[in-house]
Amino acid sequence: MEFTIQSVCVPTRDGYDWVDVQIQQGRITAIAPHLPPLGTLINGHHKLLLPGFVNAHTHSPEMWQRGLIAPLPLELWLAELYDFTPLAPEKIYWSALGTAVETLLSGGTTVVDHLILIPGQEMETIAAAVRAYREVGIRAFVGPLLHDQDFITSLPTGGQSRSPVPNLRSADETIALAKAAIEQFHDPAAGIHIMVAPTGPQLCSDESLAGLAALRDRYDVCLHTHLLETRGQHLLFTEKYGCSAVAHLQRLNFLGETTSLAHCVWLDDADIEMLAATRSTVVHNPLSNLRLGSGIAPVLKYRAAGVNVAFGCDGSASNDSQDLLEAIKLGSILHNVTDLEYRHWITPRQAVTMAALGGAKGLGLQAVTGTLAVGQWADLVLYDLENLSLLPRTDPIGQLVLGRPTQAVHSVWVQGDRVVADGTVTTIHLDTLRAALLDHSEWHAQRTSTTLPQFQTYYRQAMGLAAD
């Protein structure tokens, strides 16, 4: 399919230009004013064209619990979250579809789904999510969430004694699951990438982490995991490793150019240097870090050290949205309170680069997506600058990043295929999605978890909070 977006506003180095953009066979083939019309013509008048962003960390099944979990720190929030799994594969399909739709309608063309698996139905879970992403047409990196240890081991002891608990599964079984997922579903040509994605060092044995890391070279896949999200994890790793978790991951050969690490809130300067040296990517999830009280990731330090940073929404139960523009806004302005030197603050243009190119780099795709340039895939988002939320006319990228765009995405193409037109997803029926989400759910007021009280006393003691 060939098409030309005509007279569209695009950012230049310091300003804007109005150009025609030609796309052939999924790639950008020309960007210049007044090109000869080629293929379908798209009117770019009063519209802004940007490269698609990457929603670089989420957990799609959490959509079923968004708005539901009380304000709690991660460790207790997780107890609430896991109490209400497992889900059915059908629900996995619908929440993946919902996650993709919200990502597309907020400027994303790629989603990284750190996918919570239904125990005993691991392959069915992955199949359901992959089906949704193929149908809607978003580029998806699906990382089955894998760990071999019990939840209690993810909490620091704070000196409390703890009985040994059996592993959930062996390291070999854990690694076998990842291999099976890759062999069955990894299909980059179709826009479906399987990642190797342990839950995090707080729930994984060294044997499983090293074995999973080794799959990167064997299959040429990306690595992804949670890292140092909370103060509790920082305390845990000091107990568990006696060294920084970053140094430990480095010894296990887990870091590298196609490794992306979600959160990275509690890293010190030496850790930051190690991420820079290994060219690992930090995925910043500002909204869930606030919602769960995890802290403010030292993103200005990452940028100063040359660490690549991308943005993620995180799962919908800890945010509780999949609006990527909201994550980009907060992920930019949040850090202004951490450094008096305002010349370090993230500008809207820098935020757009982080969201597009930063996201692509973390997935090893910077040669083909993340930039508006001839030769790149046509992962493109067209914003309607006549939308009330982007008016009056000022600086379009400033409005997009610092404002609160509402239904401002006009069109989206993923590798040249149009998946959003006139503000509506064209590849699936949104009314069917809405009906499914409505039908498979019910209103709650105060849901009661049995797991939360079980861990709360232990957690409060470990974290030095007053006893009940």
Add this chain to the structure above:
Amino acid sequence: MEFTIQSVCVPTRDGYDWVDVQIQQGRITAIAPHLPPLGTLINGHHKLLLPGFVNAHTHSPEMWQRGLIAPLPLELWLAELYDFTPLAPEKIYWSALGTAVETLLSGGTTVVDHLILIPGQEMETIAAAVRAYREVGIRAFVGPLLHDQDFITSLPTGGQSRSPVPNLRSADETIALAKAAIEQFHDPAAGIHIMVAPTGPQLCSDESLAGLAALRDRYDVCLHTHLLETRGQHLLFTEKYGCSAVAHLQRLNFLGETTSLAHCVWLDDADIEMLAATRSTVVHNPLSNLRLGSGIAPVLKYRAAGVNVAFGCDGSASNDSQDLLEAIKLGSILHNVTDLEYRHWITPRQAVTMAALGGAKGLGLQAVTGTLAVGQWADLVLYDLENLSLLPRTDPIGQLVLGRPTQAVHSVWVQGDRVVADGTVTTIHLDTLRAALLDHSEWHAQRTSTTLPQFQTYYRQAMGLAAD
């Protein structure tokens, strides 16, 4: 006009109930299941009814500069902002209309406009904003932004010498402007309230602050001002007063039950006690406090001390939106990183109470608005729970506050008058507003202010930042 909202979801103490709500002559007259149908019938099926929120601090003319000003601290950002005033009264009208529309479509029924005045056209400025608010039908508190001192006096010296500068106007002239505004425009019965609203102690003489405070008793109006927004102001007040700005305002009789204070980021425990003792209201503007690097207001301390807290969007050049739900979300979750004790964190239900009742209290209106109760004014907002951004069904208030509702407001009534229906403002033509905002603006990339470089060296020295 009489109407009944049927079978609508409303919050109870701990959960939800589905009831009919009857409205007669602008007030709620009954709330109960299965009421006899009265007047126009509104279908409340799959909808949530809440009291209208208060956008408790904004500056409507800033809408013309939203998305435009680079990431800068307040003091330098102001230099940029003021460089591009004055505006024309016609533009004041359109930006007030835009501010009202965004407030209504994000759950607000009342707006507090700390109105930037066009020099020499002060009454025309107020008239233009008042006309907009009357036409759209939102309840408006308009506080003409008044000060008598030059901008340079709002910066701390940091020991630098500074030549004396003449006052902008005398204290008497300043007070006369406030009196004229009240006498000409204060019309509570029509939903238009004039507030006495000095810019802040950083730009006002004691004589003008005391004289303005005295107008409260004479005219029974509310007081409103900025207070201790930045570290720079904290330093300034130490130089200027030799005591806390809160103690100083108290001596000038400025605090009290109908005094609302925007920002309050840099207060200490004694200041907080004084706000509690005087029953003053803090207006929390989390997004502009981040965007301008002002800091995180100690909102959990305010709540613990019994200080009333409301939410504001602040002006659109420092946020850069007027979406009240966004301010409520951030104003809730932001504080989770300031206190390890998660039992102090703000719940979604508490956030709704702050936004509605907290806002009403700061304006002395808690007897008539801010609660869903018989006898209260029908300041009501109906949310569409079938909206994709509020699905799947979980906890409706959790979804509304922690999610990112997108066009989820179905209907709005202000004192019983319907101003939004089916998601659209019915009292004005949105297309006309969009065309006006488009026509009166142009796209910028890097706007250059002449004032900014003038103050930057001085500011950097005063704040202890490295010299250029």
